[in-house]
Amino acid sequence: MATKLYIEAIREAMTQEMRADANVFVMGEDVGVRGGVFRATQGLYEEFGEARVIDAPLAESAIAGVAIGAAAYGMKPIAEIQFADFIMPAINQIVSEAAKMRYRSNNDWHCPLVVRAPYGGGVHGALYHSQSVEAMFYHVPGLKVVTPSTAYDAKGLLIEAIRDPDPVLFFEHKGLYRMVKDEVPDEAYTLPIGKAAIRRTGDDITVITYGLMAHYALEVAEELEKDGISTYLLDLRTVAPLDKAAILAAARATGKVLVIHEDNKTGGVGAEVSAIIAEEALFDLDAPIMRLCGPDIPAMPFSPTMERFYMLNPEKVANAMRQLAAF
Amino acid sequence: MATKLYIEAIREAMTQEMRADANVFVMGEDVGVRGGVFRATQGLYEEFGEARVIDAPLAESAIAGVAIGAAAYGMKPIAEIQFADFIMPAINQIVSEAAKMRYRSNNDWHCPLVVRAPYGGGVHGALYHSQSVEAMFYHVPGLKVVTPSTAYDAKGLLIEAIRDPDPVLFFEHKGLYRMVKDEVPDEAYTLPIGKAAIRRTGDDITVITYGLMAHYALEVAEELEKDGISTYLLDLRTVAPLDKAAILAAARATGKVLVIHEDNKTGGVGAEVSAIIAEEALFDLDAPIMRLCGPDIPAMPFSPTMERFYMLNPEKVANAMRQLAAF
Amino acid sequence: MRKGVTTMSRHTELGLSDADAIRMYRYMLLARTIDERMWLLNRSGKIPFVISCQGHEAAQVGAAFALDPTRDYVLPYYRDLGVTLTFGQTARDVMLSGFAKKEDPNSGGRQMPGHFGSRDKHIVTGSSPVSTQIPHAVGVALAANMQGTKLVAYTSFGEGSSNQGDFHEACNFAGIHKLPVIFFCENNKYAISVPYQKEVASLHVADRAAGYGFPGVVVDGNDPLAVYEAVREAVERALRGEGSTLIEAVVYRLVPHSSDDDDRVYRSREEVEAAKRKDPLITYRAYLIESEIWTGAQDQALRQELLDEINQATAYAESAPYSDPEEALRFVYAE
Amino acid sequence: MRKGVTTMSRHTELGLSDADAIRMYRYMLLARTIDERMWLLNRSGKIPFVISCQGHEAAQVGAAFALDPTRDYVLPYYRDLGVTLTFGQTARDVMLSGFAKKEDPNSGGRQMPGHFGSRDKHIVTGSSPVSTQIPHAVGVALAANMQGTKLVAYTSFGEGSSNQGDFHEACNFAGIHKLPVIFFCENNKYAISVPYQKEVASLHVADRAAGYGFPGVVVDGNDPLAVYEAVREAVERALRGEGSTLIEAVVYRLVPHSSDDDDRVYRSREEVEAAKRKDPLITYRAYLIESEIWTGAQDQALRQELLDEINQATAYAESAPYSDPEEALRFVYAE
Numbered sequence A, B: 001m002a003t004k005l006y007i008e009a010i011r012e013a014m015t016q017e018m019r020a021d022a023n024v025f026v027m028g029e030d031v032g033v034r035g036g037v038f039r040a041t042q043g044l045y046e047e048f049g050e051a052r053v054i055d056a057p058l059a060e061s062a063i064a065g066v067a068i069g070a071a072a073y074g075m076k077p078i079a080e081i082q083f084a085d086f087i088m089p090a091i092n093q094i095v096s097e098a099a100k101m102r103y104r105s106n107n108d109w110h111c112p113l114v115v116r117a118p119y120g121g122g123v124h125g126a127l128y129h130s131q132s133v134e135a136m137f138y139h140v141p142g143l144k145v146v147t148p149s150t151a152y153d154a155k156g157l158l159i160e161a162i163r164d165p166d167p168v169l170f171f172e173h174k175g176l177y178r179m180v181k182d183e184v185p186d187e188a189y190t191l192p193i194g195k196a197a198i199r200r201t202g203d204d205i206t207v208i209t210y211g212l213m214a215h216y217a218l219e220v221a222e223e224l225e226k227d228g229i230s231t232y233l234l235d236l237r238t239v240a241p242l243d244k245a246a247i248l249a250a251a252r253a254t255g256k257v258l259v260i261h262e263d264n265k266t267g268g269v270g271a272e273v274s275a276i277i278a279e280e281a282l283f284d285l286d287a288p289i290m291r292l293c294g295p296d297i298p299a300m301p302f303s304p305t306m307e308r309f310y311m312l313n314p315e316k317v318a319n320a321m322r323q324l325a326a327f
Numbered sequence C, D: 001m002r003k004g005v006t007t008m009s010r011h012t013e014l015g016l017s018d019a020d021a022i023r024m025y026r027y028m029l030l031a032r033t034i035d036e037r038m039w040l041l042n043r044s045g046k047i048p049f050v051i052s053c054q055g056h057e058a059a060q061v062g063a064a065f066a067l068d069p070t071r072d073y074v075l076p077y078y079r080d081l082g083v084t085l086t087f088g089q090t091a092r093d094v095m096l097s098g099f100a101k102k103e104d105p106n107s108g109g110r111q112m113p114g115h116f117g118s119r120d121k122h123i124v125t126g127s128s129p130v131s132t133q134i135p136h137a138v139g140v141a142l143a144a145n146m147q148g149t150k151l152v153a154y155t156s157f158g159e160g161s162s163n164q165g166d167f168h169e170a171c172n173f174a175g176i177h178k179l180p181v182i183f184f185c186e187n188n189k190y191a192i193s194v195p196y197q198k199e200v201a202s203l204h205v206a207d208r209a210a211g212y213g214f215p216g217v218v219v220d221g222n223d224p225l226a227v228y229e230a231v232r233e234a235v236e237r238a239l240r241g242e243g244s245t246l247i248e249a250v251v252y253r254l255v256p257h258s259s260d261d262d263d264r265v266y267r268s269r270e271e272v273e274a275a276k277r278k279d280p281l282i283t284y285r286a287y288l289i290e291s292e293i294w295t296g297a298q299d300q301a302l303r304q305e306l307l308d309e310i311n312q313a314t315a316y317a318e319s320a321p322y323s324d325p326e327e328a329l330r331f332v333y334a335e
């Protein structure tokens, strides 16, 4: 099997689904001739033409809203929001419309829409090109929110998202685009939305995380193994719906849980993960449920000193994991 | 001291602040001649004129955005969003702009804005006139989010919000407008944003809640007292910033915690409350942290059977409190 | 004034048969009569909410008549009872929705009345936040184009709603791609209590079309034939591949905004009375009678027929079951 | 072509002194030269990001020159270096921002370059999401009106950004209240890679003004005097209480969108070369020389002076300290 970059896996998922289903199309700012500002859609314009790879006007609410209309009619749009930070103008369409179309029509209409958006920091993106936005959506019933950390997951989950009859927000960590490379089958395959992946099992501590942090946690876990600290690592992959069974099993496996995410702490996805455990596995715990997250500041500054201060890194992750192990 | 309705307290807060400070003004849909669709701004147009009680065009992003510009310039706008459900088109302005103006300018600019919006259900408002939206904002650093449950709190917190130099979202439970009446001083006074209120102390169980549910919980607590179940009841009043010290003290007071909110469960404010306790007071707990919340469905249906199914009520609250007490 | 048989009346000039002209009237009257019933039911405490089409019927029915319900899609707003009836909804459908019963075809009782939707009737499901349906209409037109299907996507909204960003973004998108969309603005000069001069900066909403490279047309919304003509022209343009049209139908809302409103605070009674004298139900009936294709006796009979229909619908809906409470958990996602 | 002393040159006709005309050139050249330096610094790995004003300088400086920095407020967008320099920012300020240093007056190194803000220079803090500043400008104008202060709120944005809902909502609000706002669109015909015909449905962005009841003007953005004239007229209208103006300055972006872009994929080199021949820095210098108020020698001297200033600014900024890491926690709320 060939190894592929995270971004290549994403591109391949779109390409294969567009080949397989004439109803799949791509729309967003600069997704056409330019192939996307990160090049995620590179080659699509050449292969499928401007009718199916639509350079949209600079108007996110229209990108979402037009895609929703097309989806209701029977197409399968993949809308790209250039940076996750710029999904805000589209929230009314996503939350009031896409998420509620099936429900409000009593199953008469539905909305098979995918919204792709690069999120996350550590790339000198400053306040408005670094944010994690998943917490604004994981609370919203009717939406699914996917945050893959590997190329393999990205491809399988994106194909699944495109085929899903309901709206899926697909958040791609921009730091992973060209940093992560792993084995990805050439043919189309799907992975279930809502299933976490156990990246390793262990007895001492449990780490629950997703996105870029899954890599840091894995790296650190391997290092800690040398010191005799054995880590159970759960990569959520999907933050809505959360894989409750896997979360509870992970918590019970060691009784010591650390939840990690790049997004700021208060009200982040880690809050719900922690609350699920505190509600259903409290007596299996041997330590307080720790959270290691970004600080509660509006966003990540541009200056390298302050950006590094915001971002988690393997060192901060290692400290937290060791602290929990020592508890 | 006179007793006043919740909505009267809100109106009085605005009236007094507008009298005291010529920079305070009100803007929103139908807030002028009509006095607001709930009549919260009744009488302001007559007293202060159309220049300070502005009937805005039907465009929430402009209502927020224009208010933000005016606030940056030095005014103190009170923007009304007619129903909290309709705040979605204004999220980009609120989250990307108001919340980040001070931070991004390194304290050079700031945004003393209040956004008032009626939220909550049980009033035949159906899918789009019943929602709780606080969870979409309590995660966002730079914002404060207030959810008063009494007339006294509403007045004191609204005056505080108007005087606050930073943006405050002020969510008024529409079911409380004319349901709740309590003692409210005639003169202006403030209550601190970020301070919870202990509604009663008790030894058996702790309930942490806010909004309409604070009334149900109090009612039930008084009833349970007769059965020898004594309840510690914390009304958060502000959901951002959360009063961490009060939450932890409340949890420790009984070791058994029930978090209640009307908003749907996953990722709601209750998740963070629970996570705070699980992180900092785990060993003080004698029971799992329970949450009683709305179901995870897109919103509250119109039909009375389904609306009742969604809404919490004293009976459901009593069941949960008894269950926890019996644990 | 009597016309000789050789003098063409306006509807004939437009290619409408006498039967068509009468059918238009029938839909207008049906919409009005249902609406009146809804208010009675509300005032007697039987249904919690009404939002009205009264005064907009000519615009709505005139417009919908120019569409083909088997080919075209409509994305109406809450006042558009005249549109959805013309597209095949029935008095019973409306009553089931008013009473929020399980059988309500729009939403199974989940949404307030006036929130239309029916896949088989080509009515795309609508919500409460205004203007969100406008980009959806553009999406329907885009999708149909991609699939090689000829159709028109018709969307309507109030003049207040033309101030939302979604209106602008949707029009611009449609303009760029020359999509077969009809943007139909029912300008009743108020957004709830806010009068036109405080909500819309341009003299006409139709002036906004200039910003999107397609025509903007103002039409008398009290005249169903004028509206029919304008929309038919827009349909033809759209089907020829020439793109969208913005049509502004000038109307008046004859009743308060909704059952929760009291319009006496913000509109003088004289203004309302003056508008009532131009009530399209009256003027169009007069036209039909003048054209000698309709009589007072026929009118009486039609009114009775519609009342019977509505009485039956009301009785049916009132006694129809609600959804079971747990139904609320269904259809969050595909099942 | 030489002009006799009695022949008025264009700037004189506009009431601009020779010194003013030269000052405009100085700001244009300063903006260009700083911008060129930023690219060099980026390409040599010293600063992570540049977003350029190149090709927009005449429009920016011409516009800002018609404003009064002590009276008016500007809400510019990321390309508007020419505006903020004219409003008093310095090469050092710009370099401190490029290097993201603590002393950066825009943001203390928190924001990318091109995100301007300075309370004492009347530059309202800006963000990255486009068009959000447009309603803010309306809010500034509204606030000033309420406080009885006469001023103009000037906001600028690209033609791509005129497709956002916020543009529409803001213009409508300003139109209703006849607020003293200048909506200044720098139409460079691309939104990153998307060409005008795929992003804007109307022939001119200025056509959109018709929807808001105020004038829309198209002006040659390569001609600082023409822009100055148009903006001055809009300022006068605004100060007379007659409301807003939408001005579209037609320009060309001479370089890629930003340091992360590669424009060769979407623009032909011929197109770029043709635009470079109309580079306002060249044509306006030629105008000054033709008007006999400027010489090649003076030009050389000015270039050297600006380079010295920029060199010093660069050196200063490069060695200036970063914020301490924990500074990141400050100013979330008032302290």
Ligand SMILES: Cc1ncc(C[n+]2csc(CCOP(=O)(O)OP(=O)(O)O)c2C)c(N)n1
Binding pocket: B029, B058, B060, B082, B086, B089, C079, C128, C129, C130, C157, C158, C159, C160, C161, C162, C186, C188, C189, C190, C191, C192, C253, C257
């Ligand atoms: C986004 C949003 N904001 C506010 C409302 C509340 N609201 C419902 S109808 C209405 C006025 C609509 O006016 P207009 O578009 O002119 O339509 P009309 O009712 O006059 O036909 C308002 C403010 C809403 N439904 N959606």
Ligand SMILES: Cc1ncc(C[n+]2csc(CCOP(=O)(O)OP(=O)(O)O)c2C)c(N)n1
Binding pocket: A029, A058, A060, A082, A086, A089, D079, D128, D129, D130, D157, D158, D159, D160, D161, D162, D186, D188, D189, D190, D191, D192, D253, D257
């Ligand atoms: C809301 C939002 N969406 C997307 C972007 C990414 N983006 C930055 S600049 C730009 C193009 C802007 O084009 P235009 O308004 O014409 O200005 P120009 O850069 O051409 O001067 C885009 C898409 C953004 N900054 N904000």
Ligand SMILES: [Mg+2]
Binding pocket: C158, C159, C160, C186, C187, C188, C189, C190, C191, C192
């Ligand atoms: Mg209206």
Ligand SMILES: [Mg+2]
Binding pocket: D158, D159, D160, D186, D187, D188, D189, D190, D191, D192
């Ligand atoms: Mg541009």
